[in-house]
Amino acid sequence: MVVFLKNKIVIGGIFMMVFYQIAMIGIFMYGYSAVPKNLPDLTVAIVSEDEQTGAKMVEQLKEQLPFHINTALSLEQAKTELENRNVHLIVHIPQNFTQQLSQPGEQAQLDFFMNDSNPSTTSSAMQSVADQISSKMVAQIQTQSFEGLLQNMQLPEDQAKQMVEGVMTKVTPNMVVTNPKPAGMHNQMAPMFLTMAGYVGAMIYSMISVGALQQMKGQLGKWKAFFSLQGLNALLALIVPLVGLTIYFSIHGYGAETFLKVWMVHSLELFTAISFTSIFCMLAGQVGMLLNMPLLLSQSIAGGAMMPQEMMPGLFKVISYISPMFYTIQLDYNLLFGGGQTSKYLLGLALIGVGALLINTLIHQFKGVKTTTEENTPAAQPQFM
Incomplete structure (x- = not known):
């Protein structure tokens, strides 16, 4: 056992076990x-087309809802922002809302x-908000201010009270x-x-x-080896995603057109990811994994699958x-x-790929070429420690 504990490879393995726990947790x-905690950073758009009850509701919702409230959008503008994930819920008060209440x-x-x-946290939170708003609207409509509104519509006081009591239904x-996800x-x-x-x-x-x-x-020469590798990377980026996508689409098919589009996206992702993660390997060899691993863990949060960008802590948003x-x-x-x-x-994905490739090219430019003898010396062998 002592012999293994003195071995540099074993020591490197122990270090990685400890490092991974620290990084991940x-x-x-x-x-x-x-x-x-950051749910209030989401945005709710309130669109009121009712000039009577609606105006009062908007003011009350702005005071009660713990979200960014946007009341400056038309319904069509709000729907566009919802599609773009800049707005996470729209509350629409129709033009005939007060009239329907009084009939x-x-x-x-x-x-x-x-x-x-959207991420599940967004969908579930907005569904809950909609339920809460519905309950609050019923309670607000029963307030004395709304009873006065009905009286202003020249209804007798007794009749106004009966209408308020019956408004629960x-x-x-x-x-x-919109854009519902398949079940599962x-x-x-x-x-x-x-x-x-x-x-x-x-x-x-x-x-x-x-x-x-x-x-x-x-053996090949500095730049011939580099560009040959980039050509191989591009070929692999085109072929390799087919494996995972075929498995997923065989379980839940979306059609040939969708498959083709997703394939092209993941081909671009794979080439970009190879270039992106190669930066640290080009700089530090196998030790670059110590930088790539925390970056991978960070992207599992910063990727936006578990929470939207608006909710992310500052570091992950960056x-x-x-x-x-x-x-x-x-x-x-x-x-x-x-x-x-x-x-x-x-465009964002493509720019990251191009930027990473340029950085790798610059790193390669300033790195010298080792001779075969140098590559085979013990000092040239990759070490974790």
């Missing part, structure tokens, strides 16, 4: 502390619009869910699982391929802007379930 405890035998409809193509919530947790988590599978594979491959590059550039996983997950949401700003996410 530290990152996850900090990242997931945002739920439900015997009629029900007043309160509309709620929710985009289901007059307000009906109408939940309109595997569909809810598909964007994260498909993206993470590609990213983890790319991270492991980049460590191995960069090691091979250091060996081959002495990481999301340079995260290949974030853009790929948002694209998967759009392609599999529906959503807006697809071109924005595609």
Whole structure:
């Protein structure tokens, strides 16, 4: 046992076990502390077309709801923002809301619009908010101020009171869910699982391929070896995603067109992830894994599959802007379930890939070429410690 404890490889393995615990627990405890603490950072749009009761409701909701409230949008504008995930719930008070309340035998409809193509925390929170708003609306309508409103409509006081007592059954919530996800947790988590599978594979491959590059550039030449590797990376990025996507689409098919689009997205993701994770391997060899691993764990939060960008703690929000996983997950949401700003996410993913490739090119430029003798010396062998 003592012999093994003195072995550098075993010591490196022990270090990795301890390092992984520190990185994972530290990152996850900090990242997931945002739920439900940061729920108030979500945005609710209130669109009132009723100039009587609606105006009073808007003021009361602004005081009571612990969210960012936007009342400046028309219904069509709010729907666009909902599709783009900039708004997380729309509360719509129709133009004839007061009239329906005052008419015997009629029900007043309160509309709620929710985009289901979102992380589960967003969908469940907004569903809960809609239920709470419906209950509060009924209570608010029974207040003395609303009773006075009915009296101003030239109704007798006794009749006004009867109408207020009967309003419990007059307000009906109408939940309109856009971009619904197919049933099953595997569909809810598909964007994260498909993206993470590609990213983890790319991270492991980049460590191995960069090691091979250091060996081959002495034989092929510095730049021929580098560009040959990039060509191989592009070919693998096109072929490898077919494995995971075929498994998922065989379980829940979305059609050939969707398959083709998702395939192209994950091919771009894989090439970007290889270039992105290669940066640290190019700089530090196998030790670069110590930097890639925390970055992977951070992207499991910053990727936006568990919580929207608005809820993320500051560090993870910053990481999301340079995260290949974030853009790929948002694209998967759009392609599999529906959503807006697809071109924005595609551009973001492509820019990260181009930027990472340029950084790798610069690192390669300033790294020398080792001779075969140097590569075979003990000092040249990769070490963790």
